Amino acid sequence: MTQRIIVGITGASGIALGVRALELLRAAQVETHLVMSRSAELTLHYEMEMSSAEVKALASEVHAVKNIGASIASGSFITEGMLIAPCSIRSLSEIASGVTSTLLSRAADVVLKERRRLVLMVRETPLHLGHLRSMTQVTEMGAIIAPPVPAFYNRPDSIDAMVTQSVGRALDLFGLHSEAVSRWQGE
Template identity: 70%
Template structure:
């Protein structure tokens, strides 16, 4: 498998497991091989928010790695990938990655992506943010990660929550150069008001 067609996807315990699921679906539709790692807390969130079980989630990925398997392929830099998306990313997971002290395959795989200078995208799900959160995000950005909270794009006039989730997930995949054709892209203002703008 070409490393340019292989993506690691992590789902942590923050609210918004649906972002990880939709990202897996979109990546598969785009012909990308996905390697999934899910935290224990994420399984609780998955059931609470979506009524799904572990087996329901695992059918969405090509390869599933147990979160405690630190000997998995994605724990090594010699296993080439296009990078890793954690969707959603909890503050705990974000902080563990920033510290470099990895205690699970989730944070180890993210650490590998950073050390190999590959793309790491964190869909951080927390609000409001205190200074410690912001400093951690700054540190990760300086290390090469992209912090991408799933913020709705109202210019696309989403008609449902599902459309908002799809848009955010597709935009996250954009950061890896994965074109899903699943979003309405901004084409500039096309309103009569712009004609009269100074």
């Protein structure tokens, strides 16, 4: 079976994270199923020189955020799991509560109930207690919180390098190890 990962992109700042995930997964020949929130489409306009159509063209398949009848809304549709990059606090909170209002949060809920890997690249700072409680809740449910915190040991020379390193490390959590990631080799 082909490896298959759902990629969710929300409206939190950091759309480049989701775009880079799609690029790295395509290079690894992983089948991707993309779902973008409406806010993500708006944020894309402010943060990148790409159109929504260009981002969607990076995915193997695109699902409308309101299409709760999509393949990724069912546990019988086999995937390795789901990466949400970036993950807004709103999406995190929906997932934590189990009250899903879109395909994005429904797909994440399905991944959790099927005990598959859910990685959330949460983009918010500072955090209040409600945010931290939601993070604790989804962690207790089986998700992994992986904020895009840049590593500096590899001496990144650009934002692009930091994005690639953060996304590559998130993909490591699915057992997908990109050559684009700088690995610590010890002293």
